[in-house]
Amino acid sequence: MPQYAAFIYASDVDPTKPEAAPLLEDYNEFGAAAQAVIRGGAALYPTATATTVRVTGGKGGDIVTSDGPYAETKEALTGFYLLECADLDEAVKVAAQIPGAWDGAIEVRPVVDFGK
Known part of the structure; x- marks a missing residue:
């Protein structure tokens, strides 16, 4: 099955600070709901x-x-997920559920398979 990188562009917040707790709850809920297709990912400082x-x-x-960063923007690269989905349509549906999509943007790109 193909893999897709879902890059999260959202408000530049520190996920280790107490004020980020409500947002982290949303991400934990997403992670639980999408665990069948998530193959990796991380939040960024x-x-x-x-x-x-x-x-x-x-x-x-x-x-x-x-x-x-390379450029100053309103939204910053704050994290990513590696998704394994049947096709781009499924990857887009999953990406739309990532909390960063609610007030930012999720960039979905197919991952090149170099033949593991």
């Missing part, structure tokens, strides 16, 4: 903890890092 890495001059060039 806020974008302020990100480091962007670039290599100047191509392969073997100088490594340049900067604090924070």
Whole structure:
């Protein structure tokens, strides 16, 4: 069965803070309801903890890092799920139930299978 990555773009919150508890309850409910198709995933710390890495001059060039995300946006990449679904239609139906879809967006992409 094909796999799909569901990238969650939502408000940039710290899931380890007490004020995130109600949101985490919603995610726990989703996880329980969709456990048959979830193959992995994780929440991410806020974008302020990100480091962007670039290599100047191509392969073997100088490594340049900067604090924070690549671009400032209203919604940030806050987590992802790896879903195993029959097809894109099923993956979209599951993604629509992810709490981040209620006030943000879920990007669903097929995962390339390199033949395990």
